[in-house]
Amino acid sequence: MDKKMKRYPIGHVVGFLSSLLLTFVAAGIALRTSLSFHTIMLLIGGLALVQAALQLFMFMHVNEGEDRKTQVINIAYGLIVAVIIVAGSIWVMSFGHHH
Amino acid sequence: MGIKWNEILITGDPLILGSQIAILLTMIGIVGGITYLKKWKWLWTEWLTTVDHKKIGIMYIISAVLMFFRGGMDGILMRVQTSRPEMEFLNAQHYNEIFTTHGVIMILFMAMPFLIGFMNLVIPLQIGARDVAFPQLNALSFWLFFCGAMLFNLSFVVGGSPDAGWTSYFPLAGKEFSPGIGNNYYAVALQISGIGTLMTGINFIVTILKMRTKGMTLMRMPMFSWTTFITSIIIVASFPILTVALALMTFDRLYGTHFFTLSGGGLDMLWANLFWLWGHPEVYIVALPAFGIFSEVIATFSRKTLYGYKSMVFSIVGIAILSMVVWVHHFYTMGAGPGVNSIFSITTMMIAVPTGVKMFNWLFTMRKGRIKMTTAMLWALAFVPCFVIGGVTGVMLGMGAADYQYHNTLFLVAHFHYVLIPAVVFAVFAGTYYWWPKMFGHMLNEKIGKWHFWLFVIGFNMTFMPMFFLGLDGAVRRSYTYSVESGYAPLFFVSFIGSIILALGFAAFCYNIYWSVRYADRNIPSDPWDARTLEWATASPVQHYNFAKLPEVKSMDAFWYMKKNNEGLTLKKEELEEIHMPSNSGLPFIMCVVFGISGFFLVFEWHIAAAVAAVGIFAGLIIRSFDYNDGFHVHKEEIEQTESAWRNGEGEVNRYVGKR
Numbered sequence: 193m194d195k196k197m198k199r200y201p202i203g204h205v206v207g208f209l210s211s212l213l214l215t216f217v218a219a220g221i222a223l224r225t226s227l228s229f230h231t232i233m234l235l236i237g238g239l240a241l242v243q244a245a246l247q248l249f250m251f252m253h254v255n256e257g258e259d260r261k262t263q264v265i266n267i268a269y270g271l272i273v274a275v276i277i278v279a280g281s282i283w284v285m286s287f288g289h290h291h
Numbered sequence: 292m293g294i295k296w297n298e299i300l301i302t303g304d305p306l307i308l309g310s311q312i313a314i315l316l317t318m319i320g321i322v323g324g325i326t327y328l329k330k331w332k333w334l335w336t337e338w339l340t341t342v343d344h345k346k347i348g349i350m351y352i353i354s355a356v357l358m359f360f361r362g363g364m365d366g367i368l369m370r371v372q373t374s375r376p377e378m379e380f381l382n383a384q385h386y387n388e389i390f391t392t393h394g395v396i397m398i399l400f401m402a403m404p405f406l407i408g409f410m411n412l413v414i415p416l417q418i419g420a421r422d423v424a425f426p427q428l429n430a431l432s433f434w435l436f437f438c439g440a441m442l443f444n445l446s447f448v449v450g451g452s453p454d455a456g457w458t459s460y461f462p463l464a465g466k467e468f469s470p471g472i473g474n475n476y477y478a479v480a481l482q483i484s485g486i487g488t489l490m491t492g493i494n495f496i497v498t499i500l501k502m503r504t505k506g507m508t509l510m511r512m513p514m515f516s517w518t519t520f521i522t523s524i525i526i527v528a529s530f531p532i533l534t535v536a537l538a539l540m541t542f543d544r545l546y547g548t549h550f551f552t553l554s555g556g557g558l559d560m561l562w563a564n565l566f567w568l569w570g571h572p573e574v575y576i577v578a579l580p581a582f583g584i585f586s587e588v589i590a591t592f593s594r595k596t597l598y599g600y601k602s603m604v605f606s607i608v609g610i611a612i613l614s615m616v617v618w619v620h621h622f623y624t625m626g627a628g629p630g631v632n633s634i635f636s637i638t639t640m641m642i643a644v645p646t647g648v649k650m651f652n653w654l655f656t657m658r659k660g661r662i663k664m665t666t667a668m669l670w671a672l673a674f675v676p677c678f679v680i681g682g683v684t685g686v687m688l689g690m691g692a693a694d695y696q697y698h699n700t701l702f703l704v705a706h707f708h709y710v711l712i713p714a715v716v717f718a719v720f721a722g723t724y725y726w727w728p729k730m731f732g733h734m735l736n737e738k739i740g741k742w743h744f745w746l747f748v749i750g751f752n753m754t755f756m757p758m759f760f761l762g763l764d765g766a767v768r769r770s771y772t773y774s775v776e777s778g779y780a781p782l783f784f785v786s787f788i789g790s791i792i793l794a795l796g797f798a799a800f801c802y803n804i805y806w807s808v809r810y811a812d813r814n815i816p817s818d819p820w821d822a823r824t825l826e827w828a829t830a831s832p833v834q835h836y837n838f839a840k841l842p843e844v845k846s847m848d849a850f851w852y853m854k855k856n857n858e859g860l861t862l863k864k865e866e867l868e869e870i871h872m873p874s875n876s877g878l879p880f881i882m883c884v885v886f887g888i889s890g891f892f893l894v895f896e897w898h899i900a901a902a903v904a905a906v907g908i909f910a911g912l913i914i915r916s917f918d919y920n921d922g923f924h925v926h927k928e929e930i931e932q933t934e935s936a937w938r939n940g941e942g943e944v945n946r947y948v949g950k951r
């Protein structure tokens with residue numbers, strides 16, 4: 193029982209603070225700069241990927257656990273769902289009607 | 292911001308005034324009753340703070356029955372309004388509100404909680420565990436669902452109901468076209484209960500992966516456990532989409548962003564896209580556990596192992612994957628183009644294949660079985676033909692080109708009721724008759740059950756069968772009235788009579804509960820149906836620690852073979868050990884209250900008050916993080932007492948060797 197008292201959850205705190213920071217930076221780029229639309233999209237998209245990776249390591253324990261198979265299944269599952277949602281939506285929403 | 296205090300309570304409509312008075316009287320009655328019987332402490336310690344999966348399951352089921360009543364009343368009101376042409380019972384606005392709340396309540400606050408209730412009640416027992424993986428999180432899931440449900444129900448007396456359909460399509464649901472606060476209720480209440488559902492999904496994935504008893508391999512799990520497992524995975528895949536979509540809706544409505552608006556670069560159809568990206572998997576979230584219930588009931592009462600177990604598992608997995616890639620069939624007419632529509636027509640029709648496999652498996656399970664016509668089994672039998680009608684019309688609707696004809700007519704409404712009612716409602720009724728003794732230690736009356744069954748099934752077919760033909764004749768959905776010249780009147784009237792019969796069926800169900808609670812024989816064996824799965828290997832009602840000794844599983848239908856080979860049924864005194872159980876906690880209930888208050892302020896766009904109340908949410912999270920309560924131990928003496936009490940009961944196979 194005393195094992196969990198020992199270590200200060202430094203990883204979580206750092207992860208949380210840097211996630212906040214990344215979010216504010218993204219918001220700042222989108223709202224406060226006058227870069228071109230495409231640059232902004234690229235930058236905040238990149239920041240989103242960085243944050244996703246960060247969360248995987250800091251909170252989702254991808255680098256822990258003995259059994260690699262589970263991790264592979266989990267990540268494949270996450271990727272498939274993400275592809276269906278994002279790529280699927282773009283495909284469906286960009287057909288037929290143009291603004 | 293500008294709340295109009297004088298508009299908070301809805302006034303002026305006699306129906307709503309009646310309900311307000313009824314609600315007030317009921318609340319006074321409940322509070323008075325509990326105080327009079329001095330049950331507050333009991334309520335708090337036994338129910339409100341419980342983390343016991345069985346009690347949480349029962350609370351889910353009770354809430355779902357209440358919500359069924361509310362949603363059913365809405366359904367009847369709509370049928371009354373359309374019983375004759377040009378009826379003036381409800382006006383257009385009121386009709387809009389009623390079909391919206393009916394749809395939301397039936398799907399999110401009736402179907403899902405009812406099934407999640409059974410999942411809670413049964414899954415840990417079926418896999419031979421003492422609780423779910425995260426008991427306190429489970430309690431929080433329930434209380435968040437309850438909070439969302441109550442907030443949503445409040446809308447019709449306080450502030451006004453949402454009225455943009457259960458799909459709440461933009462631009463109609465946006466601030467421009469629905470300036471009232473009704474749709475804020477939709478955004479906030481669904482958000483709160485959605486968080487609860489997502490946590491349930493996570494909880495059951497972990498429970499099923501990590502807490503199975505010795506020998507319970509995945510391929511030995513009962514079918515209801517399998518469907519719950521896959522359902523939980525679909526929940527985790529799809530609910531975040533709803534969370535995000537609702538958050539964007541909230542921003543649009545409350546803070547003036549332009550995600551789904553017509554102006555300012557918004558994309559209104561993106562809402563429909565996101566809604567159905569969640570909404571279609573949601574249909575399978577309610578259908579799969581229902582299929583699981585039928586599988587248990589059919590196997591038990593045919594007295595045979597489920598036919599084609601492996602193909603069942605594969606078809607559930609297939610359904611799960613396909614359920615994520617068919618969403619566009621809900622809006623073919625949006626005009627996405629022939630490429631998109633064709634692909635989604637194909638995926639939609641493909642889903643009929645695994646579903647058909649399951650149908651045949653159930654039929655083959657019954658083939659040459661010694662079928663017992665219990666009420667639970669009757670529901671399963673009626674499910675097969677009724678659901679096939681729903682499925683076949685679904686394939687008709689699934690063809691993109693043909694859908695241009697059926698879209699937005701009552702044909703569609705008939706179709707999805709033919710899917711949802713036989714699958715979900717028949718299943719929860721079957722489950723209620725089947726598992727009732729597990730919950731309360733007595734059976735539901737079979738004779739009243741037959742009345743319930745026949746009234747409900749006949750009423751259901753009479754209500755919805757005419758709608759297919761009305762729809763083909765061009766009657767549109769969500770329309771509060773029609774003209775005499777349309778010629779719809781006779782079929783609408785049949786449908787109205789049907790809904791009254793259906794309501795009588797539901798009344799028979801309620802009467803059955805009342806009758807059985809009062810008069811049913813309490814002296815029944817713990818395994819009254821001669822069932823096959825582990826939940827029947829322990830006492831009915833189940834003792835709080837589930838199993839004195841965790842059962843060991845050697846084959847599928849574990850309990851059946853334990854009985855057949857007379858293994859593991861008895862318990863020796865030396866085998867008893869102390870059992871570690873989680874402690875109760877008041878935090879989930881308090882979180883429910885805090886979420887409710889904060890949500891309520893948010894609905895009324897009173898942002899500062901909402902933020903202040905939300906501090907309570909964070910306080911709850913922090914308190915939970917520093918909570919080191921490790922639970923408690925159940926002592927051997929208590930276990931011995933409990934075990935010998937039920938194992939030596941009258942009507943019980945004597946299973947307690949230690950005593951003899």
Ligand code: HEM
Pocket residue numbers: 362363366367369370390391393394395397398402455456457458704708711712715716754767768769770790793
């Ligand atoms: C108890 C018997 C029921 C009756 C009498 C009933 C009746 C109706 C009627 C008359 C409509 C509206 C038709 C229109 O568009 O004008 C409707 C819509 C709907 N019903 Fe039911 N229903 C019942 C049960 C259920 C159940 C069990 C579910 C789901 C589990 C359900 C889900 C829905 C949904 C999602 C809508 C669409 C709401 C919308 O248009 O936004 N219903 N129902």
